[in-house]
Amino acid sequence: MTFVLASPLCVKSNHLPPQVFELSIAGELRSDPESIDAASRDYGNIVREFPSAVMDPLSVRDVRTLVSFVYGNGSVGLTLAARGRAHSVRGQAMACDGIVINMTRLVTPVNVSWSRSLGHYADVGGQELWIDVLKETLRLGLSPVSWTDYLYLTVGGTLSNAGIGGQAFRYGPQISNVHEMDVITGKGELVTCSKEDNPELFYAVLGGLGQFGIITRARIALDRAPTRVKWIRMLYTNFSDFSRDQEHLISSQEGMTVPDYVEGLLLMHETQLDDYYSAADRARIMPLITENGGLVYSIELIKYYNERTKSSVDLDVKILLEGLNYVPEFAFERDASYVEFLDRVHTAELELQSQGLWNVPHPWLNLFVPSSRMADFDVGVFKNIVLKNNITTGPLLVYPMNRNKWNDQMSAVTADEDVFYTVAFLHSSGFDQWQPFDAQNEEVIRFCKDNNIKIKQYLPHYTSRAHWANHFGSKWDTFRKRKLMFDPKNTLSPGQRIFNSQ
Numbered sequence: 001m002t003f004v005l006a007s008p009l010c011v012k013s014n015h016l017p018p019q020v021f022e023l024s025i026a027g028e029l030r031s032d033p034e035s036i037d038a039a040s041r042d043y044g045n046i047v048r049e050f051p052s053a054v055m056d057p058l059s060v061r062d063v064r065t066l067v068s069f070v071y072g073n074g075s076v077g078l079t080l081a082a083r084g085r086a087h088s089v090r091g092q093a094m095a096c097d098g099i100v101i102n103m104t105r106l107v108t109p110v111n112v113s114w115s116r117s118l119g120h121y122a123d124v125g126g127q128e129l130w131i132d133v134l135k136e137t138l139r140l141g142l143s144p145v146s147w148t149d150y151l152y153l154t155v156g157g158t159l160s161n162a163g164i165g166g167q168a169f170r171y172g173p174q175i176s177n178v179h180e181m182d183v184i185t186g187k188g189e190l191v192t193c194s195k196e197d198n199p200e201l202f203y204a205v206l207g208g209l210g211q212f213g214i215i216t217r218a219r220i221a222l223d224r225a226p227t228r229v230k231w232i233r234m235l236y237t238n239f240s241d242f243s244r245d246q247e248h249l250i251s252s253q254e255g256m257t258v259p260d261y262v263e264g265l266l267l268m269h270e271t272q273l274d275d276y277y278s279a280a281d282r283a284r285i286m287p288l289i290t291e292n293g294g295l296v297y298s299i300e301l302i303k304y305y306n307e308r309t310k311s312s313v314d315l316d317v318k319i320l321l322e323g324l325n326y327v328p329e330f331a332f333e334r335d336a337s338y339v340e341f342l343d344r345v346h347t348a349e350l351e352l353q354s355q356g357l358w359n360v361p362h363p364w365l366n367l368f369v370p371s372s373r374m375a376d377f378d379v380g381v382f383k384n385i386v387l388k389n390n391i392t393t394g395p396l397l398v399y400p401m402n403r404n405k406w407n408d409q410m411s412a413v414t415a416d417e418d419v420f421y422t423v424a425f426l427h428s429s430g431f432d433q434w435q436p437f438d439a440q441n442e443e444v445i446r447f448c449k450d451n452n453i454k455i456k457q458y459l460p461h462y463t464s465r466a467h468w469a470n471h472f473g474s475k476w477d478t479f480r481k482r483k484l485m486f487d488p489k490n491t492l493s494p495g496q497r498i499f500n501s502q
């Protein structure tokens, strides 16, 4: 196996102050080669940065003790990275020469409560996996409302980005469904924050790329959980029908029949059609892709139901599909449990794990694109770059969201239009074969720049301060001021390379 890049900015000095090993903590601080090696890797398998030590905390107090030490007495420049599952793809949860905090070693219960003002909610640790939040809340017939496609991610990790998926058009991203958090700031203070209390910290942390504090508890909004879903896919041979129908579906008003989830993806020759489709369906779809020049678009739509709504769900689906312009005979329907649907990527993960294809490089590019430029993006990127290069492996997701479900006071950045799309190039490659994918990613970004398509990166990765300033745009000043307020020594999440870049 050939490895990959160490960041050019990472110069190791092993300069940990000896007092750090004398801190009164219940957990462990390790510097053995195995722990250091594990903390120098992530899901991307592209960047490697070696920390000087790794902390396995046993309590929130342990984390706070370490952060306070670094802020109060630590040597200048010592950095700390909270590490969820390191499902980042560009070293964002690493800390070159610093200390990586393995958040998932913490164990805290999921507490479900109800209040008149908030309804049902769950208090969960920042280290909690969303799959465990789902399992615990389902015991009471409840569930969070906004999901990522994959549930083996931590609450702290997704709230540091946004947490997007097919429910976001309706409920907003996961960061729009948090009532309150406990956060250990870069100054070592443990602060409870919400829209009402310490709002500056609350909004900073949501989508804040780990720059302002370590989330140790989040209060997540819950609703009644459905038990089953109608899982629909429709195929399109032209982009304008595909995007018109997606935007129509996400514009449904509450009170009407509203879908519960809308996503979309591109089907190309290289696309592995998943087990959703029968062998007979696959045999029909492949020629459609060929006839259409190698590219077909697919909308994925979900309608939830339970015992009470079982008798009306078919009518709801019929209403939702009415007037849509998919290719006749290319609409598919499956019935699945709510959990089977939400946990679908884990099923794919197990399959890839068994083939040794999960822990490979992931040169991903995730973009937010304004709706008004998607037709240009379709021609310029999907047809003239992706199809022509013919190297795509892994899903290419395309679906719209409503900007009014995002709160502009949060750190998270969107494209500047009422409706914008997420376009996710979720490539995987061989260990010494990720560079052509990155070259294609660069080509996509260059095309957008040359054609004045004002994209924003989601799960962004830049290496220069100027790029970060451009990424945050009008939010950059606030972002910098908040950094000074909550992490003035630039201690936290150095792997994002924002305040430690040139």
Ligand SMILES: Cc1cc2nc3c(=O)[nH]c(=O)nc-3n(C[C@H](O)[C@H](O)[C@H](O)COP(=O)(O)OP(=O)(O)OC[C@H]3O[C@@H](n4cnc5c(N)ncnc54)[C@H](O)[C@@H]3O)c2cc1C
Pocket: 043, 081, 082, 083, 084, 085, 086, 087, 088, 089, 092, 093, 094, 103, 126, 127, 147, 148, 149, 150, 153, 154, 155, 156, 157, 158, 160, 161, 162, 163, 164, 165, 209, 210, 211, 213, 214, 215, 216, 345, 459, 493, 495, 496
């Ligand atoms: C297979 C797969 C599918 C995915 N699907 C989606 C999707 O559908 N939608 C979506 O939005 N994202 C998706 N992601 C991306 C995911 O949201 C990010 O990888 C995210 O970083 C969460 O991963 P993590 O919990 O492992 O966090 P890490 O990668 O461990 O951390 C991410 C960043 O957050 C910081 N951080 C971690 N924990 C905390 C904490 N408690 N407090 C403060 N900062 C913290 C880290 O220092 C780092 O900077 C997917 C990723 C994978 C691998």
